[in-house]
Amino acid sequence: MRVGALILIVLAVFGAPSAYAHKPSDSYLRLEVSPHATQLNGQWDIALRDLDFVLDLDRDHDGTLTWGEVRNAKARITDYALAHLAVEALGAGDRSQCTLNPGDLLVDQHVDGYYAVVRFVAECGIRPTRIIIRYRLLFDVDVTHRGLLNFTAGDSEQAEVLSIDSPAASISVGAPGRWREFHGFVTEGIWHILKGYDHLLFLLTLLFPAVLHYGRSGWVPQSTLRKSALDVLKIVTAFTLAHSLTLSLATLGLVHLPSRWVESAIAASVMLGALNNLRPVVTRRRWVVAFAFGLIHGFGFASVLADLGIHGSNLVLALVGFNGGVELGQLAVVAAVLPMAFLGRHTVFYRRAFMPAGAAIISVLAGYWLVIRLTTTSLG
Amino acid sequence: MIADLWSVRPCGIFRTAAFLLLASSSWTAIGTPFVPADDEAVLARLPARQALQGLAPLRVAVAERREDLPTALDLARGYIAIGRREGDPRFVGYAEAVLTPWLARTPVPEPALVLKATALQYRHRFDESLAVLDRAIALEPLDGQAWLTKAALLELRGDFAEARRACAHLTRASDQILALTCLASVNSRNGQLVASHEALLSVSAETARLPSAIRGWSESVLADMAERLGRDEEADAELRDAISALPDDPYLKAARADLLLRLGRPEEAIALTREYESHDSLLLRLAIAGQRAHSPDARRWAAAYEDRLEAAVRAHDSTHTREHALFLLDVRHDARGALAVAADNWHVQRQREPTDLRVYLRTAQLAASRPDLDEINRYLSSTGYEDRNLRADVRYPASGRP
8 A cells, every 4th residue: 555545544534533723714805885885895805825825925935925025916916806706786677797996905914814905996887785796716726715705884784604615695785684683682682591591490489489478377379460460570670670780781891700600699599599489588579689689690691692702883782682582581481480370379289389399499409500600610 | 390491401502693693793803904014024924835835846737737637636635734734724625626627527536536535524524525435435445545534434423333344344455454443443432442452552563664644543542542541641652652653743732732631731731732823723722721830821822712713603614613612611611601512512513532522521510411411421321432531520410310
């Protein structure tokens, strides 16, 4: 067997396990259309390493690229880039192939090194309502290359990933993607309250006793639905106000707490809430408890939102959408739980078995979380 | 109700949503473009430039002689080798572009299929890679390279019976030592760790005559077995030998760095990987080791790795799930976030190497996720997978099992 082949065999064996050491080849293409204009402004960041491979920029072959080498190749770089991009405008029943006029050549640094920045103007002749982009940079030499397109029209932004398998994008200039984005954040918020079991359990520990009130003989049924509903309303409102407040503060970067404390405090809140149902300490004004602990839960929500990596202008949109979603999810839980609890409140099972057993299980569970969260994450 | 609560966990929908949101959010990574003041300002170092220069004659030849398959294959192999050494996927893309016209032919040349499969495997397109390999094997049932690539893929996914079958074909198709190493590696993860270790050790003297690539591979397999047998010093010695056989190999360095980190020797892990910040997977190890050793560079490494991770997520690149989970767990100490990614890595990406299992188990334990622990236990008992470090750690959360 030839040695060359053997080496390849071993490459194959090792190949899969490690992820790439490098970011793959991506270019960043930004197109901006202003309303009422027949032009688009373009900025295209292409890795110098990629351009060197196709245009041989490193003329002295010393393994480094200087600005001089790049500047001297300006015409070749811009011509090459713009020859691999087509922009078509559609509007008012017309379609027109836009002319791409090169502008300045600059450089910029990305996470994996310097990129050439090609600025250009696409002159379309008509006012576009839709733009079609056909991208084929580097596809002939590198099948893994991708163009990351960011399209701005007014204050709406859309993103597409262009690859050899899907090299074209059709983007509506009129209808912004904002609504879709907002919708995404709302969905995220709903999911979080429904799947983030610690928030849900905390809410339940507050809801279950709302159909009862605590007297000398223990828990007894609340007389009217109105009283229960009022109790629930106060609790849910307090919880909502509190977590909205801290969620906003944390997301806007005004307050930051270590996540270990937050997660531990959330577990503690669930445990205390459940224990309070077992051996009530706070029986009146439970909305105060909901408010106090809601502040902590808000920080927990904020860490989820932070994980979505939202920046800049999307932040407020994200915050409002996500918080709205959390409230919707919460309302759904209330709507599902309250009628059942109210109907069942007279039964001995509800007061003597369901309430205490549920509270006991929840408090043990939450106590366990508390211990785990306090002991296993070593840094905040 | 309570039982149900155990089974809910942050699931894939989170990541999908995050993906979509990220993709549509404005990118802040882009700074302000500028015109450098000085013509001599160095903008890029091209580490692979010399290697690429070496391939230049082949590149010219391929462009000129469109009917010359061996030259095209040599060029593609050359690109893949650079990509592996530099850990840079663009070279794999170059290789595939060279192969593209050949893959469109009928009949399609079998070696082009095998190389295509190798490239797909690098890009973590495992299903496609397997399909292409099967086409190659149908054309050339005695191609050892095709069988070994297939075995490696199946082993990665934890499909041991099929992997063994592929290894067995190597006995006829290729070198006996290769077949034995292949089988030992698969069997060691499938209930026969001790016997496989002994078998491979007994022939290890013979590997000395083989090219360094094979030797390095064999030693890395021995190291993996030794580590799972609880013989950490032996594993470290094998890995050191493997690294001296293949000094440019980033995978071996990552494996040794992981071992050193587990043994509480972060300073040595830093010394091993310090020069390789440009490699994402090694930069991650630096970030972990730096934090543990309280290195002054720790924050910079962590931030740099996070930047690259964000860039990957933004580009819908899902090849980083293992590293992403390790980063969340060992740098950010976010067990729940890490579990979501580790579970995705295990179930969706289906990466099932020892490293994948370790990170999945650690996150599942920290996040006290009963369904994930159940899944892992099912996997361990159904495959007979052994790892002394791991077994000792598998336990249920105290309140998890009534």
